[in-house]
Amino acid sequence: QVQLVESGGGLVQAGGSLRLSCAASRSIFSINTMGWYRQGPGKQRELVADITSGGSINYADSVKGRFTISRDNAKNTVNLQMNSLKPEDTAVYYCRVTTNRYIYYWGQGTQVTVSS
Secondary structure, eight states: OOOEEEEOOEEEETTOOEEEEEEEOTTSOSEEEEEEEEEOTTSOOEEEEEEOTTOOEEEOGGGTTTEEEEEETTTTEEEEEEOSOOGGGOEEEEEEEEETTSOEEEOOOEEEEEEO
């Protein structure tokens, strides 16, 4: 049973934009935090941005001012608008959802490649 479905990755030139979307299955109850992580080549997975059900947002310093996270609680979706992309943003991006009981789910990952 697929819990999280991601879309929107791809190849873009430096300075370009991409929008990632993640839809959480209705079988996931009491979602608290929804967010995006990424793992670049040879690097550990890191938080990009997350947003709580109350609207509190957290961004990695490296993406502040360029990326915007948003969510639709009624639809169980979270989006990541990525502008002014840089080659160092190249990574597999993963959606993660955490429930009020601290159970978390990962998406399958979507590749973002930024060419210089």
